[in-house]
Amino acid sequence: MKLIAKTLTGLETVLSKEIEKIGGKNIEIVKRAVVFDGDLELLYKANLHLRTAIRVLVAIKSFDAKNEDELYRKAKEIDWTEYFKLSQTFSIDTNVTSDVFRHSKYVAYKVKDAIADRFREIYGRRPNVNTYDPNAKFNIRIHNTTVEISLDSSGTSLHQRGYKVESLEAPLSEVLAAGILLNTGFTTKKHFFDPMCGSGTLLTEALMININMAPNLMRDHFGFMNWTNYKERLWKDIKEKAQEGIVQPSIIFSGSDISRKAVFATKKNLSILPYGNDVAIVKKDFFKIESCNENPFIIMNPPYDIRLKEDEIIQFYKKIGDKLKQDCAPCDAWIFSGNITALKQFGLKPSKKIKMMNGKLDAELRHFSIY
Ligand SMILES: C[S@@+](CC[C@H](N)C(=O)[O-])C[C@H]1O[C@@H](n2cnc3c(N)ncnc32)[C@H](O)[C@@H]1O
Incomplete structure (x- = not known):
């Protein structure tokens, strides 16, 4: 799988080193993200261990689209049933910087239509949208005419580690x-x-x-837990190993x-x-x-x-x-x-x-x- 760890400006290099440490292969630094290869185990590890990642995405498809119709058509070619079932829910997040696609809401609407129509052609019915806790959260990134579609494995942002109970004005993320x-x-x-x-x-x-200590050891929910291929035993093993790795402060x-x-x-x-x-x-x-x-x-x-x-x-x-x-x-x-x-x-x-x-x-x- 091609994985994409998103981060903040200036943290790409430290993130790439973190990815190398957990076993990522073919690591490539891009703007505010690091792309790497890995399997399901590495995807779980990335969500648990990466301190400087905001979210980890699984790349689905990238293509060029010059207008909304082309976006719809190419999005509809994707076999969305591979990522979630008719009885499950989905949502769409967009990130658009383009002179061609000016309204991110419309982009989301077009892709949503493509997904619904693809399901309808197969099952005669479409799956429901759930923006709060969907089974599959898709990320659509458009820069000019380049469209990248990916599946979000993290759910809420990974800065929500689960330890911050008290916050004040202007805390650092x-x-x-x-x-x-x-x-x-x-x-x-x-x-x-x-x-x-x-x-x-x-x-x-x-x-x-x-x-x-893995930064997200205290967090109890990740997007990948809603997937049909969620391997609970594998996740628990990774978590237990991380727990055992904690040492005393030096x-x-x-x-x-x-x-x-x-x-x-x-x-x-x-x-x-x-x-x-x-x-x-x-x-x-x-x-x-x-x-x-x-x-x-x-x-x-x-x-x-x-x-x-x-x-x-x-x-x-x-x-x-x-x-x-x-x-x-x-x-x-x-x-x-x-x-x-x-x-x-x-x-x-x-x-x-x-x-x-x-x-x-x-x-x-x-x-x-x-x-
Ligand atoms: C930008 S905040 C720090 C935020 C912190 N890094 C976090 O993530 O929550 C600056 C802090 O400096 C503290 N501060 C301001 N003047 C101070 C002083 N003279 N001595 C000690 N602390 C001071 C403020 O009370 C405030 O909590």
């Missing part, structure tokens, strides 16, 4: 947080410290990486935040994970921390609040740089922010800059080696 951490090369040698932890996404993802994790609500949320989210209760989370203003631990690995995602005045946020970032220099040296500090103007005012020279995105916002991950 779990997929993005994992990508940031994998981009840092996140070592296992130091004390890990997030002094502006918010709801704790960086901490929870880092803990899971360190203890070798480093100390800690976090703090100025907000009581954030401390509560981080503690609650961590408490669901193995060893999560061992992570010390305290309410503290970063600028009042007397000293950091010995040679720590500091990672933070400071506020980049657009509502704050520009000079205030620039001063805030400058203060973070000064604090790191004065009270945390020596340390490795990684800062992720969607406010690049403010990041530039850090007052320290970055040893690495990685361009990323946070939603639709340009963001950067910067590394500072502080002696």
Whole structure:
């Protein structure tokens, strides 16, 4: 099978490395996705183990279509009965960037018709649509006149790991947080410290990486479980193996935040994970921390609040740089922010800059080696 793992801009390379690690073959990086070959077992593993994938699709067919009629005709040629039964349900997701196909709803409507008509020709009846929890969720991606039809094996987005019970304003997506951490090369040698932890996404993802916990081990539903070919025994074996692979943390994790609500949320989210209760989370203003631990690995995602005045946020970032220099040296500090103007005012020279995105916002991950 040709599999497609979708991801966020800037995470394609880390995702391809993750895919290589679980045994993907013929790996190819494309825009916001990685294409690879694999069987059903690898598809299950991909959903369970890939930290930087948003969803995993199974390619069905790609073709060129110059108008809606051609789209309908070519979509109808697909043997949809191979993917679900008449008594089951389906839904269609679209992703259209095209001058020819301007309305994604109309694209969905055309393909829906093609599927219904194909079934009707065989059985005299058509299957029902269920957008909430369908047996088969198809993804139609159109770029200009190139149409790619695939089957979504994940269901809801894979960033919904199943551990986040408390969320605050502006949390990082779990997929993005994992990508940031994998981009840092996140070592296992130091004390890990997030002094502006918010709801704790960086901490929870880092803990899971360190203890070798599959990111979606706590999630109980995936799209492929609704398929007629679902192999429950195979899935359980893969899950059990992943569970057995969890090890003890090899480093100390800690976090703090100025907000009581954030401390509560981080503690609650961590408490669901193995060893999560061992992570010390305290309410503290970063600028009042007397000293950091010995040679720590500091990672933070400071506020980049657009509502704050520009000079205030620039001063805030400058203060973070000064604090790191004065009270945390020596340390490795990684800062992720969607406010690049403010990041530039850090007052320290970055040893690495990685361009990323946070939603639709340009963001950067910067590394500072502080002696
Ligand atoms: C963008 S949020 C972090 C989001 C976090 N990465 C997550 O995924 O949930 C920034 C956090 O910095 C905290 N913060 C702001 N000023 C602070 C300070 N002086 N000391 C400690 N934390 C601070 C805020 O309370 C907020 O939780």
